[in-house]
Amino acid sequence: xxxxxxxxxxxxxxxxxxxxxxxxxxxxxxxxxxxxxxxxxxxxxxxxxxxxxxxxxxxxxxxxxxxxxxxxxxxxxxxxxxxxxxxxxxxxxxxxxxxxxxxxxxxxxxxxxxxxxxxxxxxxxxxxxxxxxxxxxxxxxxxxxxxxxxxxxxxxxxxxxxxxxxxxxxxxxxxxxxxxxxxxxxxxxxxxxxxxxxxxxxxxxxxxxxxxxxxxxxxxxxxxxxxxxxxxxxxxxxxxxxxxxxxxxxxxxxxxxxxxxxxxxxxxxxxxxxxxxxxxxxxxxxxxxxxxxxxxxxxxxxxxxxxxxxxxxxxxxxxxxxxxxxxxxxxxxxxxxxxxxxxxxxxxxxxxxxxxxxxxxxxxxxxxxxxxxxxxxxxxxxxxxxxxxxxxxxxxxxxxxxxxxxxxxxxxxxxxxxxxxxxxxxxxxxxxxxxxxxxxxxxxxxxxxxxxxxxxxxxxxxxxxxxxxxxxxxxxxxxxxxxxxxxxxxxxxxxxxxxxxxxxxxxxxxxxxxxxxxxxxxxxxxxxxxxxxxxxxxxxxxxxxxxxxxxxxxxxxxxxxxxxxxxxxxxxxxxxxxxxxxxxxxxxxxxxxxxxxxxxxxxxxxxxxxxxxxxxxxxxxxxxxxxxxxxxxxxxxxxxxxxxxxxxxxxxxxxxxxxxxxxxxxxxxxxxxxxxxxxxxxxxxxxxxxxxxxxxxxxxxxxxxxxxxxxxxxxxxxxxxxxxxxxxxxxxxxxxxxxxxxxxxxxxxxxxxxxxxxxxxxxxxxxxxxxxxxxxxxxxxxxxxxxxxxxxxxxxxxxxxxxxxxxxxxxxxxxxxxxxxxxxxxxxxxxxxxxxxxxxxxxxxxxxxxxxxxxxxxxxxxxxxxxxxxxxxxxxxxxxxxxxxxxxxxxxxxxxxxxxx
Numbered sequence: 001x002x003x004x005x006x007x008x009x010x011x012x013x014x015x016x017x018x019x020x021x022x023x024x025x026x027x028x029x030x031x032x033x034x035x036x037x038x039x040x041x042x043x044x045x046x047x048x049x050x051x052x053x054x055x056x057x058x059x060x061x062x063x064x065x066x067x068x069x070x071x072x073x074x075x076x077x078x079x080x081x082x083x084x085x086x087x088x089x090x091x092x093x094x095x096x097x098x099x100x101x102x103x104x105x106x107x108x109x110x111x112x113x114x115x116x117x118x119x120x121x122x123x124x125x126x127x128x129x130x131x132x133x134x135x136x137x138x139x140x141x142x143x144x145x146x147x148x149x150x151x152x153x154x155x156x157x158x159x160x161x162x163x164x165x166x167x168x169x170x171x172x173x174x175x176x177x178x179x180x181x182x183x184x185x186x187x188x189x190x191x192x193x194x195x196x197x198x199x200x201x202x203x204x205x206x207x208x209x210x211x212x213x214x215x216x217x218x219x220x221x222x223x224x225x226x227x228x229x230x231x232x233x234x235x236x237x238x239x240x241x242x243x244x245x246x247x248x249x250x251x252x253x254x255x256x257x258x259x260x261x262x263x264x265x266x267x268x269x270x271x272x273x274x275x276x277x278x279x280x281x282x283x284x285x286x287x288x289x290x291x292x293x294x295x296x297x298x299x300x301x302x303x304x305x306x307x308x309x310x311x312x313x314x315x316x317x318x319x320x321x322x323x324x325x326x327x328x329x330x331x332x333x334x335x336x337x338x339x340x341x342x343x344x345x346x347x348x349x350x351x352x353x354x355x356x357x358x359x360x361x362x363x364x365x366x367x368x369x370x371x372x373x374x375x376x377x378x379x380x381x382x383x384x385x386x387x388x389x390x391x392x393x394x395x396x397x398x399x400x401x402x403x404x405x406x407x408x409x410x411x412x413x414x415x416x417x418x419x420x421x422x423x424x425x426x427x428x429x430x431x432x433x434x435x436x437x438x439x440x441x442x443x444x445x446x447x448x449x450x451x452x453x454x455x456x457x458x459x460x461x462x463x464x465x466x467x468x469x470x471x472x473x474x475x476x477x478x479x480x481x482x483x484x485x486x487x488x489x490x491x492x493x494x495x496x497x498x499x500x501x502x503x504x505x506x507x508x509x510x511x512x513x514x515x516x517x518x519x520x521x522x523x524x525x526x527x528x529x530x531x532x533x534x535x536x537x538x539x540x541x542x543x544x545x546x547x548x549x550x551x552x553x554x555x556x557x558x559x560x561x562x563x564x565x566x567x568x569x570x571x572x573x574x575x576x577x578x579x580x581x582x583x584x585x586x587x588x589x590x591x592x593x594x595x596x597x598x599x600x601x602x603x604x605x606x607x608x609x610x611x612x613x614x615x616x617x618x619x620x621x622x623x624x625x626x627x628x629x630x631x632x633x634x635x636x637x638x639x640x641x642x643x644x645x646x647x648x649x650x651x652x653x654x655x656x657x658x659x660x661x662x663x664x665x666x667x668x669x670x671x672x673x674x675x676x677x678x679x680x681x682x683x684x685x686x687x688x689x690x691x692x693x694x695x696x697x698x699x700x701x702x703x704x705x706x707x708x709x710x711x712x713x714x715x716x717x718x719x720x721x722x723x724x725x726x727x728x729x730x731x732x733x734x735x736x737x738x739x740x741x742x743x744x745x746x747x748x749x750x751x752x753x754x755x756x757x758x759x760x761x762x763x764x765x766x767x768x769x770x771x772x773x774x775x776x777x778x779x780x781x782x783x784x785x786x787x788x789x790x791x792x793x794x795x796x797x798x799x800x801x802x803x804x805x806x807x808x809x810x811x812x813x814x815x816x817x818x819x820x821x822x823x824x825x826x827x828x829x830x831x832x833x834x835x836x837x838x839x840x841x842x843x844x845x846x847x848x849x850x851x852x853x854x855x856x857x858x859x860x861x862x863x864x865x866x867x868x869x870x871x872x873x874x875x876x877x878x879x880x881x882x883x884x885x886x887x888x889x890x891x892x893x894x895x896x897x898x899x900x901x
Contacts, residue, residue: 028373028417028418028419029418029419029420029539031373031375031387031389034375034377034387034416034420034539035384035387037538037539037541038377038379038384038535038538038539039384040538040543041533041538041543042379042382042383042384044543045135045136045382045543045544045546046073046074046075046078046080046132046382047073047074047075047381047382047532048071048072048073048080048081048130048132048133048550049071049072049073049140049142049492049493049497050069050070050071050072050084050128050129050130050133050141050142051069051070051072051128051142051489051492051493051497051883052067052068052069052070052086052126052128052142052144053067053068053070053470053472053489053855053881053883054066054067054144054146054472055067055472055474055850055853056472056474056479056481056849056850057146057479057481057485057486058146058147058148058149058479058481058650058653059114059146059147059148059149060114060148060149060150060151060152060650060653060654060657061114061116061119061120061121061148061149061150061151061152061153061154061657062114062116062151062152062657062660062661063114063148063657064111064112064113064114064829065111065112065113065114065146066109066110066111066472066831066850066853066855067086067109067110067111067112067126067855068107068108068109068110068470068855068856068883069084069086069101069103069107069108069109069110069128070106070107070468070489070493070883070884070885071084071103071106071107071108071130072106072493072497072885072889072891073106074381074382074383074889075382078550079550079552080103080106080550081103081130081131081132081550081551081552082102082103082104082550082551082552082553083100083101083102083103083130083131083551083553083554084100084101084103084108084128084129084130085098085099085100085101085128085129085130085131085629086098086099086101086110086112086126086127086128087099087125087126087127087128087629087630087632088112088124088125088126089124089125089126089127089632090122090124090125090695091122091123091124091244091642092772092773093632093634093733094632094695094719094731094733094772094773095632095718095719095732095733096118096119096124096695096696096718096719097112097696097718098629098823099112099603099826100554100603100823100824100825100826101825101826102600102825105466105468105887106468106885107468107470107855107856107885109470109855109856110826111826111829114148116150116152116153117697118696118697119148120148120150120153120154120693121148121149121150121154121646121647122147122148123145123146123147123148123639123641123642123643123646124145124146124147124148125143125144125145125146125636125638125639126142126143126144126145126146127141127142127143127630128141128142129141129142129630130550130551131548131549131550131551132548132549132550132551134547134548134628134629134630135544135545135546135547135548136532136544137500137531137532138630138631138633139500139501140497140498140500140532141630142492142497143636143638144487144638145638145639145641145642147642147643147646147649147650149646149647149650149653149654149657150654151654151655151657151658151661152657152658152661154178155177155178155239156175156176156177156178156183156233156239156240156241157175157176157177157178157180157647158173158174158175158176158241158243158645158647159173159174159645159647159648160172160173160229160241160243160247160644160645162247162248164218164248164249164250166218167217167218167219168215168216168217168218169215169216169217169218169224169245169248170213170214170215171213171214171215171216171229171243171248172211172212172213172214173211173212173214173231173241173243174209174210174211174212175206175210175211175212175233175239175241176210176647182208182209182210183206183210183233183239184206184207184208184209184210185205185206185207185208186205186206186210186233186234186235187203187204187205187233187234188203188204188205188206188212188231188232188233188234189201189202189203189204189231189232189234190202190203190204190214190216190229190230190231190232191229191230191776192216192217192223192227192228192229192230192245193227193228193229193230193775193777194223194226194227197777198777199217199220199223199227200216200217202214202216206233212231214229214231216229218248221249221251223245224245224246224248224249225245225246225249226246226634227244227245227246228242228243228244228245228775229241229242229243229244229245230242230243230775230776231243240692240775242775243644244642244644246278246279246639247279247644249277249278249279250277250278250327251277251278252275252276252277252278252283252326252327252331253275253276253277253278254273254274254275254276254285254322254324254326254331254333255273255274255333255527256271256272256273256322256333256335256336257271257272257273257274257526257527258270258271258272258336258344259271259272259309259344259346259347259426259526260344260345260346260360260415260424260425260426261344261423261424261425262336262339262342262344262424263312263314263320263335263336263337263338263339264314264338264339264341264342264343264344264360264361264362265314265315265316265317265338265339265340265341265362265364266313266314266315266316266362266363266364267313267314267344267360267361267362267395268311268312268313269311269312269344269346269360270309270310270311270312270346270526271309271310271312271335272307272308272309272523272526272527273285273300273302273307273308273309273322273527274306274307274523274527275302275306275307275324275326276306279639279640280502280504280637280639280640281504281640282302282305282306282307282504283306283326283327284302284306284326285301285302285306285324285325285326286299286300286301286302286324286325287299287300287301287322287323287324287325288300288322288323288324289310289312289320289321289322289335290320290321290322290323291315291318291319291320292318292319292320297312297320298310298311298312303516303519303520303523304508304514304516304520305504305505305508305520305524306504307520307523307524307527308519308520308523309519309522309523309526314338315338316338316340317338317340318338319334319335319337319338320334320335320338321333321334321335322334322335340362340364341361341362341364341365341368342361342362342365343359343360343361343365343369343374343392343415343423343424344359344360344361344415344424345357345358345359345376345413345414345415345424345425345426346358346359346360346426347426347428347522348398350428350430351432352403352404352432353402353403353404354400354401354402354403354404355400355401355403355411355413355428355430356398356399356400356401357376357398357399357400357401357413357426358396358397358398358399359374359376359390359392359396359397359398359399359415360395360396360397361392361395362395363395366392366394366395369392370391370392370393371391372391372392372418373389373390373391373418374389374390374391374392374415374416374417374418375387375388375389375390375415375416375417375418376388376390376399376413376414376415376416377413377414377416377535378401378411378412378413378414379411379412379414380406380407380409380410380411380412380430381407381409381498382532385406385411386401386413401413403430403432404432406430406432406433407430407433407434407889407890408429408430408431408432408433408434408435408494408891409429409430409433409493409494409495409498410427410428410429410430410494410495410498410499410525410530411427411428411429411430412425412426412427412530413425413426413427413428414535416535416539420535420536420539420540421536421539422534422535422536425530427525427526427528427530428525429494429495429521429522429525431518434461434462434890435490435890435891435892436459436461436467436884436885436886436890436891436892436893437459437460437461437892438457438458438459438460438469438882438884438892438893438894439457439458439459439460439894440455440456440457440458440880440882440894440896441455441456441458441896442454442455442456442896442898443455443456444898445898445899446898446899446900446901447871447898447899447900447901448871448900448901449871449872449873449874449875449900449901450836450842450846450870450871450872450873451870451871451900452836452868452869452870453473453852453868453869453870453871453898454866454867454868455473455866455867455868455869455880456864456865456866457469457471457857457859457864457865457866457867457882458863458864458865459859459863459864459886460863461863461886461890461892463888464863464886465886465887465888466886466887467859467863467884467885467886467887468856468884468885468886469856469857469859469865469882469883469884470854470855470856470857470882470883470884471852471853471854471857471867471880471881471882472850472852472853472880472881473850473851473852473853473869473878473879473880473881474849474850474851474878474879474881475848475849475851475872475874475876475878475879475900476876476877476878476879476897477874477875477876477877478652478653478656478849478874479653479849479879480652482505483507483511483895484505484507484508484511484514485505485507485641486506486507487503487506487507488506488507488510488883488893489883489884489885489891489892489893490510490891490892490893491503491506491507491509491510492506493885493891494891495509495521498530498532499524499528499529499530500528500529500530500531501528501529501637502637502638502640503524503528504640508520509521509524547628548628552597552598553597553598553599553600554598554599554600554601554822554824554825555595555596555597555598555599556575556595556596556599556607556609556624556625556820556822557593557594557595557596557624557625558593558594558609558622558623558624558625559588559591559592559593559594559623559625560573560588560592560594560611560620560621560622560623561592561620561621561623562616562619562620562621563619563620563621563815564619567588567591567592567593568588568592568614568620569588569589569590569591569592570587570588570590571587571588571592571594571611571614571620572585572586572587572611572613572614573585573586573587573588573594573609573610573611573613573622574609574610574611574613575596575599575607575608575609575610576607576608576610577601577605577606577607577608578606578608579601579605579606580601580605582601584596584599596609600825601824601825602824602825602826602827603823603824603825603826603827604702604821604824605821605824606819606820606821607819607820607821607822608817608818608819608820609622609624609817609818609820610816610817611816611817612816612817614816617816618816620815620816621815621816622815622816622817622818624711624818624820626714626724627715627822627823631732631733631736631737632732632733632736634733634737653849656847656849657847659845659847660847660848679767680766680767680792680794680795681694681767681769681792682694682746682749682769682771682790682792684749685746685748685749685790686749687746687749687750687751687779688746688749688779688788688790689778690774690776690777690778690779691771691774691778691779691788692771692773692775694769694770694771694790695718695719695770695771695772695773696718696719696769696770697767697768697769697770698716698717698767698768698769698770699766699767700762700763700765700766700767700768700794702716702821703762703763703765706762706819706821708758708814708815708818709757709758709760709762709765710722710754710757710758711818711819711820712762712819712820712821713729713757713768713789715820715821715822715823716768716821717729717768717770717789718770719731719732719733719770719772719787720732720743720770720787720789721735721736723735726740726742727754728742728743728754729742729743729745729754729789730742730743730786730787731743731772731786731787733772734786739786741784741785741786742785742786743785743786743787743788743789744779744783744785744787744788744789745757745788745789745790745791746788746789746790746791747760747791747793748791748792748793749790751783760791760793764793764794765791765792765793765794766792766793766794767792768789768790768791768792769789769790769792770787770788770789770790771787771788771789771790772787773787774787774788831850831852831853831854833851833852833853833869833870834846834870835870836870845873846872846873847872847873847874848872848874849872849874851869851870851871851872851878852867852869854867857882857884871900874900875900875901876899876900877897877898877899877900878897878898878899878900879895879896879897880895880896880897880898881893881894881895882894882896
């Protein structure tokens with residue numbers, strides 16, 4: 001099968017109802033010119049999309065999170081990216097880690113260990129992209145919220161609810177200890193903070209049921225959007241509850257979207273609506289449209305996700321409002337104003353053969369545009385699939401666009417004037433394209449615990465080509481999840497990756513059990529933004545600036561200079577990776593630029609670049625290029641999927657996680673004779689005692705071979721950006737938003753400035769701790785900083801003999817040799833699946849939730865694969881999920897269940 005979304009063969013240029021244009025006064029742009037300019041963009045700027053398939057929907061601290069990366073592209077005539085990136089961002093929009101994944105056959109496998117020393121209970125955002133995707137709007141990067149609970153370290157369990165009445169908000173919180181016991185009659189203090197500063201605070205006490213009622217000011221509701229409620233329970237061990245205030249907002253919004261863009265007087269067509277709360281989640285709505293005299297025109301009700309549409313004919317000069325009932329209260333919202341004149345593009349019908357579009361206008365405008373040409377364009381996945389020039393003769397003109405050869409996905413149809421200005425748009429979803437037909441069977445319909453499962457996976461697609469598949473098997477009784485909430489490979493690559501903003505329950509539109517899914521999808525497309533590019537910009541030949549090309553491998557580059565600042569042409573450099581026994585040399589060009597391409601090394605490996613082979617190497621300085629990554633968008637709409645009461649929502653999973661963790665750490669009793677190594681932390685310094693757990697810790701061993709501390713810090717400080725103009729460090733999240741409040745450095749609890757950093761000997765550093773927040777403001781108020789980097793040195797050893805001059809010189813930083821720890825590829829790791837072949841093996845407890853994970857399923861020449869694994873101890877329904885994509889661009893997913901008794 002030819003990859004159908006290489007669309008040149010499906011492009012139609014139609015001339016419909018052409019009349020004489022001699023009387024036309026305004027100069028127009030010929031349609032061929034428009035096509036040429038649009039094709040210039042679409043041909044040069046291919047679309048890349050990334051999808052992540054996770055082994056399960058949520059996790060607990062101590063788990064290993066497994067995922068498969070898929071890269072989808074709309075073109076074959078270019079080399080797609082061979083590297084994908086995955087950012088892990090916590091609930092405070094702080095970057096925890098960036099993973100770099102090599103892609104093979106447009107797929108890559110990855111994992112992330114939820115280390116109990118680093119990861120705490122929170123809603124984490126996984127954002128995936130390629131460097132090529134960074135050239136365009138970040139709205140189209142892959143985003144998914146993964147909730148992580150904690151059954152290991154968390155000392156305080158809680159459940160919170162908010163009620164806002166006027167200018168007061170009441171939070172009711174029930175507290176439990178780590179064993180689930182109620183924390184009755186406990187004194188507490190609390191602060192409602194926005195960033196660092198509290199805007200309200202107080203004291204209280206829990207009742208007999210461990211509940212505390214906390215009331216605070218709600219006058220400035222804007223503070224709630226990023227604010228948090230911090231509660232400290234008094235006792236021997238500090239227990240702190242941290243709750244987002246955004247859930248206390250009870251604001252609602254409703255918008256109306258006329259099909260094609262306008263309410264046209266005297267023209268009947270659909271008007272879509274969307275009702276959401278302050279967190280971006282849908283709300284059920286029911287109401288009616290009334291005119292200026294408050295007479296009811298038509299009633300409406302949403303289709304299930306706060307969205308829907310009604311057919312409506314507005315009258316010229318009339319104003320309309322919607323009177324709706326939300327959360328038991330009646331509210332009123334304005335409809336868009338009625339336009340006396342205009343022309344819109346609407347959808348009349350959709351079949352497997354053709355999309356029937358209708359161009360409609362009102363009688364008052366028809367006489368003005370008769371004999372004037374208009375253009376219609378259709379694009380899909382960055383490919384132009386249709387183009388037509390028409391001349392309007394009637395108030396309604398119907399056009400049939402053939403779609404039988406198109407793949408599934410969103411098609412954007414745009415109506416344009418002859419001057420090249422887009423005036424109306426309609427999004428249509430083609431669900432008739434061919435997909436991967438995957439079938440799963442097991443050797444039995446029901447199994448016993450720890451039984452062996454033989455699973456047959458078959459690709460039933462007519463034309464079989466190379467296929468990239470991943471499979472997950474989970475114990476669904478332990479990991480219950482709303483399947484409609486899942487953003488699958490189908491809903492992502494065919495729908496959400498083309499829409500700006502948050503799409504709630506994306507699988508709702510693809511689950512055949514949902515009766516009104518097609519109507520709901522049409523309502524979504526009429527209310528959701530789509531702006532991968534602007535036709536107006538393309539016609540004006542305004543093309544996006546390209547800063548990054550599709551990466552084919554890891555590249556380290558820079559400039560070689562003399563210490564006078566002049567560039568050094570034809571200079572020799574040697575790159576070595578001692579851990580891999582790898583060496584590679586290169587020479588600078590006439591501008592002193594050098595490039596090491598197609599490198600392959602794992603993350604955290606030391607890379608040395610040496611320029612000592614040059615005659616005057618003592619005067620040479622190596623300047624490495626900075627690595628760029630997309631900023632952390634704090635207003636990401638997918639935060640709407642955050643879970644507020646994680647302890648409650650994940651109670652069964654966390655109980656199983658506690659059992660699993662206890663089992664995994666049971667060992668035979670032994671006598672320990674070795675001396676325990678004491679780990680120094682920032683908590684031992686009084687000046688930093690008010691800070692909570694460090695967001696990231698860099699052990700001193702990673703600095704081995706680092707001669708110049710600042711050069712290592714520039715690449716190793718997670719969530720911190722170095723500005724070469726100000727020579728200061730900033731939290732990346734604030735820096736990308738324009739903030740220039742610097743990080744404060746501390747050395748063994750003493751504040752230091754950036755000039756002092758290079759006087760610190762890297763080999764004497766035990767650890768570096770990074771704090772991206774200061775909930776109590778103990779540091780930020782004193783030093784006016786945003787974030788803390790605490791450098792902790794090793795404890796002094798008894799003095800030895802005096803150092804020689806050679807030893808001293810060896811410790812001085814050298815500009816002609818630099819040691820780097822660049823972001824390398826994620827290390828390989830295989831999923832462990834136990835075997836139960838003997839009674840002794842079966843006697844062990846098995847609390848696993850992920851039963852089987854295989855990110856690279858290989859099919860034979862007949863499109864088949866046989867997989868074997870063993871069940872765990874859990875009873876009930878086990879869920880098999882297979883996702884994948886073939887080299888023809890077809891996408892598939894199937895879900896299969898079997899029973900374990």
